[in-house]
Amino acid sequence: MVEERVASRMEKLPIIDLHCDLLIHLLMNPDADPNQRTFGASFPCLKEGNVGLQVMAIYTPVDPRSSELGVTQSEIHKKLLRSHDRDIFQAESGFRCGQDDRIGVVAAIESATGICNEEESLENAFKNLETILENCGRLFYISLTHHEENRFGGGNYSKPGLKADGEVLLDYLSGKQIAVDLSHTSDALAHDILDYTYKKGLKVPVIASHSNFREIWDHPRNLTEENAEEVIRRGGLIGMNFLRAFVNNDQPEALLDHINYGLSLGGGENALCFGADFFNINDFPDPSRHPYYFPDHEDATKYHQILQDLGDSLSVAQKSKLAYQNVERFIAKNWN
Numbered sequence: 001m002v003e004e005r006v007a008s009r010m011e012k013l014p015i016i017d018l019h020c021d022l023l024i025h026l027l028m029n030p031d032a033d034p035n036q037r038t039f040g041a042s043f044p045c046l047k048e049g050n051v052g053l054q055v056m057a058i059y060t061p062v063d064p065r066s067s068e069l070g071v072t073q074s075e076i077h078k079k080l081l082r083s084h085d086r087d088i089f090q091a092e093s094g095f096r097c098g099q100d101d102r103i104g105v106v107a108a109i110e111s112a113t114g115i116c117n118e119e120e121s122l123e124n125a126f127k128n129l130e131t132i133l134e135n136c137g138r139l140f141y142i143s144l145t146h147h148e149e150n151r152f153g154g155g156n157y158s159k160p161g162l163k164a165d166g167e168v169l170l171d172y173l174s175g176k177q178i179a180v181d182l183s184h185t186s187d188a189l190a191h192d193i194l195d196y197t198y199k200k201g202l203k204v205p206v207i208a209s210h211s212n213f214r215e216i217w218d219h220p221r222n223l224t225e226e227n228a229e230e231v232i233r234r235g236g237l238i239g240m241n242f243l244r245a246f247v248n249n250d251q252p253e254a255l256l257d258h259i260n261y262g263l264s265l266g267g268g269e270n271a272l273c274f275g276a277d278f279f280n281i282n283d284f285p286d287p288s289r290h291p292y293y294f295p296d297h298e299d300a301t302k303y304h305q306i307l308q309d310l311g312d313s314l315s316v317a318q319k320s321k322l323a324y325q326n327v328e329r330f331i332a333k334n335w336n
């Protein structure tokens with residue numbers, strides 16, 4: 001009986017998720033419908049999963065057209081809010097799950113290539129950033145890099161750390177209520193961002209929007225213990241990623257190990273959240289990575305089963321922090 005009551009409360013927990021790639025999917029497939037369940041974070045899946053807030057990334061590769069692609073995705077975001085105002089609304093400061101029946105959304109930039117290519121002036125970069133901000137209303141975070149190295153620093157499959165342009169960008173972000181995201185940095189870049197923001201006293205919150213832990217699964221996309229601990233110490237967030245390559249190639253239950261490990265770090269209980277990383281696998285086919293997600297993690301309807309699978313060793317209060325309260329608290333502290 002008690003178990004049933006806990007289970008039904010668990011089903012109703014709202015969810016906040018820090019990362020999906022719907023915008024690049026809509027850019028690549030203009031006819032795609034966010035109400036079609038083929039996409040892991042489709043609106044019906046988000047509703048069924050009781051997702052109160054979904055962060056939507058503006059992803060761009062290193063490409064001569066990258067800033068154009070970035071600005072275009074911000075326009076798609078703006079249009080989506082208008083065309084689907086029955087499904088979604090723009091999350092603003094003071095956001096709380098349950099304040100609106102619809103799904104809250106907020107944009108973010110995944111790789112600063114979205115504000116300038118490798119050649120453009122930084123003046124242009126900041127103009128583009130302001131345009132994106134205007135179109136999106138607000139940005140939750142910006143990551144300097146994706147897999148590859150770019151003018152700002154080293155991506156997760158490269159070695160370089162923070163470059164001069166990256167320093168200028170961090171200076172610019174200070175006080176703008178936009179977090180810097182470590183999810184796609186090289187280890188050197190993660191270290192340098194933490195070091196630079198600290199030494200210069202910049203007002204830039206540091207998070208890892210969609211990354212797991214290197215101690216549980218050794219992959220360059222996963223956080224080292226040192227970096228995870230520093231993000232937690234700074235009051236940041238760490239979003240648990242559902243992609244098989246970053247969880248464990250063979251064992252779906254390793255996702256629970258990542259979560260339990262994160263909770264075991266001092267203060268981790270106040271930093272962990274979800275950053276499932278749903279994207280359209282057909283847009284970026286790589287046969288070696290199939291299946292991209294284990295069936296238990298394949299779309300936004302799965303969060304509550306994961307919370308259940310964490311078992312009774314975690315209290316409802318701990319699960320609530322993981323599900324949504326940590327991000328709500330982060331928003332209350334960093335947005336106004």
Ligand SMILES: [Zn+2]
Pocket residue numbers: 110183184210277
């Ligand atoms: Zn990513």
